[in-house]
Amino acid sequence: METQRIWKPLSPVQTGLRGRCPRCGEGHLFDGFLTLKPKCEVCDLDYSFADPADGPAFFIICFGCIPAVAFAIWLEVAHTAPYWVHLVTTLPLILLTCIPPLRPLKGWLVASQFFYKAQEGRLDTSS
Numbered sequence: 327m328e329t330q331r332i333w334k335p336l337s338p339v340q341t342g343l344r345g346r347c348p349r350c351g352e353g354h355l356f357d358g359f360l361t362l363k364p365k366c367e368v369c370d371l372d373y374s375f376a377d378p379a380d381g382p383a384f385f386i387i388c389f390g391c392i393p394a395v396a397f398a399i400w401l402e403v404a405h406t407a408p409y410w411v412h413l414v415t416t417l418p419l420i421l422l423t424c425i426p427p428l429r430p431l432k433g434w435l436v437a438s439q440f441f442y443k444a445q446e447g448r449l450d451t452s453s
Contacts, residue, residue: 333369335441342437343430347371349440355433362436375445378435382428390423 336351347353353366355373365372398416401407407415438444 338437342434348437382431
């Protein structure tokens with residue numbers, strides 16, 4: 327007979343930002359850059375509960391893209407920079423502030439959904 331193992335709660339920040347399983351902290355969360363694995367290879371946690379939707383992209387747009395585009399606008403208005411200057415400065419800035427944080431943010435949101443037991447709303451029909 328198999329006994330149920332009791333897992334201690336792990337911090338969503340510690341597990342999610344590292345891309346680890348939110349239950350055991352050892353298995354991997356991702357199969358590729360942003361694709362979630364079907365389940366944890368260590369504790370067999372099914373990741374079908376996870377649906378971060380557009381959350382990571384929203385945070386990136388707010389905290390990464392807006393300042394980078396504001397820099398590009400300032401550079402253009404203040405210095406009337408030629409296109410090659412934008413290509414050398416603004417494009418790498420936008421790429422560096424938008425792409426690398428996507429995976430840690432998605433991991434953090436998935437781990438937070440598990441930690442706080444977030445799930446789809448359901449109507450209470452018991453009354």
